[in-house]
Amino acid sequence: MDLLMSLPIASYFFSSSLTSWSTSLNLLFFYMTWSTLVLSHSPLKIELIATTALRIVFWLVPSLFFLLVDTLLPSLSESIKHNGPRSLPPRDPVALSRLVGLALLNLALSTAAEAGLSSLIALATKRPVFHTATTLPLPWQIAKHLVLLFLLREVFTYLIHRHLLHNPSSPSPLPRRLTALHASHAHSHPGPHALLHNVDHPLPFLLHRFVPLYLPAAALSVLPLPFAVAGGGIHLLTYLLFIALATVESTLAMSGYTVVPGILMGGVTRRTAAHYACRGRGNYGCWGVMDWACGTSVGGSDVVGDVKREADKHRLGEKSEGAMRDGMEGLRRSMRVRSKRAE
Structure with missing residues (x-):
C-alpha cells in the first residue's frame, strides 16, 4: 500500500496543488518522488504494482x-x-x-x-x-x-x-x-x-x-x-x-x-x-x-472515413482557410503601416 500511494504518476496527476505550484516545482516534486520510489523498491515490484493499479483505476x-x-x-x-x-x-x-x-x-x-x-x-x-x-x-x-x-x-x-x-x-x-x-x-x-x-x-x-x-x-x-x-x-x-x-x-x-x-x-x-x-x-x-x-x-x-467525417463535422478545412486569410490580411496591414512610416 505504501508503494501504491507513493507512485509519482498518481501524485503528479491527482495532486490538488497543481493549480498553485509552478511547473518547475511540480517537476521537482515528481522527480523527488520517483527517485525515492526507485531507490526504495525493486524495479519488478514497481512495475507490477503500478501496472495493476493503472488497470484498476482506468478499467x-x-x-x-x-x-x-x-x-x-x-x-x-x-x-x-x-x-x-x-x-x-x-x-x-x-x-x-x-x-x-x-x-x-x-x-x-x-x-x-x-x-x-x-x-x-x-x-x-x-x-x-x-x-x-x-x-x-x-x-x-x-x-x-x-x-x-x-x-x-x-x-x-x-x-x-x-x-x-x-x-x-x-x-x-x-x-x-x-x-x-x-x-x-x-x-x-x-x-x-x-x-x-x-x-x-x-x-x-x-x-x-x-x-x-x-x-x-x-x-x-x-x-x-x-x-x-x-x-x-x-x-x-x-x-x-x-x-x-x-x-x-x-x-x-x-x-x-x-x-x-x-x-x-x-x-x-x-x-x-x-x-x-x-x-x-x-x-x-x-x-x-x-x-x-x-x-x-x-x-x-473505416479509420480514413472517420477522419474525413470528423473533419467535415468540425469544418477543419474552412477554419484553416479562414485562419490563413486572417493571417495574410494581418500581414498586409502590417506591411502597409510600415511603408507609411517609412515615407
Missing part, C-alpha cells in the same frame, strides 16, 4: 461505474449505445457475478504473467526489463516510444485477433480451438460493454489483451535491435504511461456508448460495436489502421 473502476449505470438506468443506456439493448450487460445476478469474477481472474492472471515473464527476462539479461533509474526520460523520447509502441500494438492485435482468435477454418487445430474459446466467452454477448474488456477465456485473453501491450515493449527494451529505434530501451515511466493510455482507450472503446468524446475515439468505439454485431467478421485492430490496409473493415466505416 475496473470505470467499468463498474458503467455497469451500475447500465443496470440501474437501462432505458437511458440503450438510447446511447451503438447496439442498443444488445449492448446492455445481463441483469441476472448469477450471470453478472460470473462476468465480474472472470474479469477479476483475468486481471490477476495478467499481473501473474507479467511477473513471470519479467522475472525470467531479468534473470536471463541480468538487468530489469524496463529502464528503471532516477533519470527521467526526455519528452521527445517518450513521444517517440509511445508512437512506436502503439503502432506495434496495432499490428500485434490485428494479427492475433484475426488469425488466432477468429480463424475457424484454419488448417491448424490451435487457431480453431482458440477461436472456439474466444467465441464462447468474449462473443457470447451480442454487444460490448466495458466489463467485457477482461471477459474472455484466460488463454485468448492473454493473447488479445496482454501480449500486444507487453511483448513489444519488452522486445524493444532487451533485444539488440539493428537500429537505435528504442534509444537505449523503454523507460519504465514510458511503459506505465503506455499502459494507462491504452487502458483508457480500450475501456472507452468497449463501453459501446455513442457519446464517447474525441475526434477518433468515437470511430474506435463504433468499430468495436460493429465487430461484436457481425460476430467477429471484421474490425480486428484497435484503431482500424490495419483493417483499412487489409480490407477487413466492417460496419460501413
